[in-house]
Amino acid sequence: MTATDSSAAGPAHPLSAAEWAVLDAMHTAGDLATVGLRLGLDQAVARQMLAGIAEKLRLASLVGDRASDGAFEVPARDPCPFCENYAGRYGTHGPPAVVAEDELTFAFLTPVPLGGMPGHLLVATRRHVETIFDLTPEEEAALAYAVTAAARAVRAAFDPAGVLVQQHNGVAAFQTVPHVHFHVVPKTAGPFPPAEPARVVPFEERVRQAELIRRHWTLAGR
Numbered sequence: 001m002t003a004t005d006s007s008a009a010g011p012a013h014p015l016s017a018a019e020w021a022v023l024d025a026m027h028t029a030g031d032l033a034t035v036g037l038r039l040g041l042d043q044a045v046a047r048q049m050l051a052g053i054a055e056k057l058r059l060a061s062l063v064g065d066r067a068s069d070g071a072f073e074v075p076a077r078d079p080c081p082f083c084e085n086y087a088g089r090y091g092t093h094g095p096p097a098v099v100a101e102d103e104l105t106f107a108f109l110t111p112v113p114l115g116g117m118p119g120h121l122l123v124a125t126r127r128h129v130e131t132i133f134d135l136t137p138e139e140e141a142a143l144a145y146a147v148t149a150a151a152r153a154v155r156a157a158f159d160p161a162g163v164l165v166q167q168h169n170g171v172a173a174f175q176t177v178p179h180v181h182f183h184v185v186p187k188t189a190g191p192f193p194p195a196e197p198a199r200v201v202p203f204e205e206r207v208r209q210a211e212l213i214r215r216h217w218t219l220a221g222r
């Protein structure tokens with residue numbers, strides 16, 4: 001769970017013009033201070049844009065053009081980043097900010113929200129289950145409850161213009177993490193993912209957001 005399948009969107013993950021400008025400047029300048037000066041960006045902003053670019057490219061490389069033979073294919077990713085996090089082994093984004101959990105499911109904030117606002121949640125099984133076709137009836141029910149509770153909670157916490165729920169099975173359907181999960185994405189109006197660069201939310205900020213959502217999660221319970 002880092003990590004982040006923040007892949008809700010599709011295989012292209014196109015870079016914005018501003019992101020291409022940062023990449024091009026990096027090629028010739030070679031360091032962030034110079035890139036910032038050339039583009040009139042604060043160095044911290046340039047660093048954050050680079051992190052967003054790296055995330056997009058990582059996701060694009062996972063999807064690639066596999067599954068072109070028409071076969072159902074689950075993305076190869078070993079070890080599974082969600083199971084790694086459950087075991088206390090964290091990737092580049094650090095530990096997950098968990099909002100809610102029960103015996104069968106976890107809900108946590110993705111480090112790279114794609115809805116144009118805070119609160120993009122992933123709701124995943126505790127057990128390593130590759131796709132929706134491999135769930136037990138108990139997991140199906142628990143996920144349905146957790147996804148609905150998550151949608152209510154992010155709506156109550158952030159008052160979004162909309163809440164997008166998305167789930168992917170197979171590379172052809174843009175699955176990038178081989179561990180079943182639903183995206184629950186509070187959204188501003190506009191394209192998905194938004195045109196502006198994705199921002200990596202620092203862990204401490206995610207923990208604060210998780211606490212806010214958790215308060216509403218309780219209220220939203222049946």
Ligand SMILES: [Zn+2]
Binds near residue numbers: 081082083084128178
């Ligand atoms: Zn797993």
